Amino acid sequence: MKTNVLIIGAGGVAQVVAHKCAQNNDVLGDINIASRTLSKCEAILDSVREKGAMKQDGVLAAHQLDATDSAAVADLIRATGSQIVINVGTAFVNMHVLDGCIEAGAAYIDTAIHEEPDKICETPPWYANYEWKKRDLCAEKGITAILGAGFDPGVVNAYARFAIDQMDEVTSIDIVDINAGSHGKYFATNFDPEINFREFTGTVYSWQEGAWQENDMFEVGRVWDLPVVGPSQAYMSGHDEVHSLATNYPNADVRFWMGFGDHYINVFTVLKNIGLLSEQPVVTAEGQEVVPLKVVKACLPDPSSLAPNYTGKTCIGDLVKGVKEGEEIEIFVYNVADHKEAYEEVGSQGISYTAGVPPVAAAMLVASGEWDAGTMRNVEELDPKPFFTILDRIGLPTRMRIGGLDGPDQAWNA
Numbered sequence: 001m002k003t004n005v006l007i008i009g010a011g012g013v014a015q016v017v018a019h020k021c022a023q024n025n026d027v028l029g030d031i032n033i034a035s036r037t038l039s040k041c042e043a044i045l046d047s048v049r050e051k052g053a054m055k056q057d058g059v060l061a062a063h064q065l066d067a068t069d070s071a072a073v074a075d076l077i078r079a080t081g082s083q084i085v086i087n088v089g090t091a092f093v094n095m096h097v098l099d100g101c102i103e104a105g106a107a108y109i110d111t112a113i114h115e116e117p118d119k120i121c122e123t124p125p126w127y128a129n130y131e132w133k134k135r136d137l138c139a140e141k142g143i144t145a146i147l148g149a150g151f152d153p154g155v156v157n158a159y160a161r162f163a164i165d166q167m168d169e170v171t172s173i174d175i176v177d178i179n180a181g182s183h184g185k186y187f188a189t190n191f192d193p194e195i196n197f198r199e200f201t202g203t204v205y206s207w208q209e210g211a212w213q214e215n216d217m218f219e220v221g222r223v224w225d226l227p228v229v230g231p232s233q234a235y236m237s238g239h240d241e242v243h244s245l246a247t248n249y250p251n252a253d254v255r256f257w258m259g260f261g262d263h264y265i266n267v268f269t270v271l272k273n274i275g276l277l278s279e280q281p282v283v284t285a286e287g288q289e290v291v292p293l294k295v296v297k298a299c300l301p302d303p304s305s306l307a308p309n310y311t312g313k314t315c316i317g318d319l320v321k322g323v324k325e326g327e328e329i330e331i332f333v334y335n336v337a338d339h340k341e342a343y344e345e346v347g348s349q350g351i352s353y354t355a356g357v358p359p360v361a362a363a364m365l366v367a368s369g370e371w372d373a374g375t376m377r378n379v380e381e382l383d384p385k386p387f388f389t390i391l392d393r394i395g396l397p398t399r400m401r402i403g404g405l406d407g408p409d410q411a412w413n414a
């Protein structure tokens with residue numbers, strides 16, 4: 001049984017992860033958190049203590065770390081006796097942290113795909129560009145590496161697997177992410193602005209009719225009428241989970257849809273059109289080299305600062321269509337989360353909450369051995385039922401509708 005956790009990162013998602021690890025430290029043991037900015041780690045641990053989140057007495061420690069230094073990552077894993085690493089740092093550090101885990105023999109869990117700072121929207125399938133290249137090495141060394149174990153990617157992958165397991169054949173997977181909340185700011189992003197904008201400035205890749213299809217952002221839209229949040233405008237977007245699901249279910253169309261309001265689209269379009277969302281350096285009149293995207297990030301609110309005034313709910317789910325016993329079938333598997341409730345529990349907004357709870361559930365399954373695969377896996381390659389069981393208990397209950405969006409609600413394990 002693996003215990004002792006090292007959390008890498010110190011943003012809003014890391015705060016959720018720290019709280020949830022503390023609430024379950026009877027399973028997860030010592031809790032260490034590391035980031036390049038020690039004060040941010042210490043502030044997160046202070047919030048854990050203020051909430052009285054620790055289930056039992058134990059280690060709760062902060063460390064300074066350059067997560068792009070894989071040797072330093074390995075050294076910290078060994079020094080803290082960590083057997084599970086939950087990586088919720090920037091997507092730019094993923095491969096360095098994974099290498100550190102392989103070197104030190106620790107299990108690795110992340111919530112998003114690796115990115116290189118100077119590249120956007122590389123050739124699909126994205127996981128094949130970086131993470132999957134380490135799959136054989138993980139298998140050789142018996143390293144468990146669970147990729148994309150946030151909500152989307154992550155829980156939505158498990159939703160797809162769960163629905164598909166109830167079918168004889170799957171024909172389509174539509175992942176829909178609607179945030180019907182309000183943060184009260186003129187303009188802000190719900191997670192790291194740099195990563196947020198990079199998702200929407202490149203080609204929109206979807207897997208349809210057995211091949212990669214390309215569209216522009218905001219080119220393909222439709223209204224989705226989801227539980228609780230109601231009719232919401234969403235647009236087909238490029239996203240991590242499309243790339244692993246398309247590989248594992250090549251006969252199904254796989255699309256990702258994200259909700260956007262007109263205001264966000266208008267501001268985004270202006271920023272993009274004048275070059276402020278570029279990841280490529282420019283030189284100012286004073287001779288200073290800057291990256292426009294990083295300047296925009298510095299000017300926008302820190303996503304973690306949105307939490308105190310955030311209201312409303314999110315609804316994220318999968319509409320999966322297929323065939324069972326010769327008849328067409330639709331299954332919608334989803335979760336609804338509340339921003340205010342998330343803040344009251346862990347001091348973060350709902351987007352951070354939905355991203356931060358699942359990797360802790362995954363860590364608990366690695367600790368118990370149920371997901372300790374000894375190799376690299378995307379979430380849909382693992383049994384979803386124990387995952388849902390823990391998510392139900394620690395804050396993200398799963399619901400289901402047989403018959404699609406208009407079907408009656410029922411528990412996934414009914």
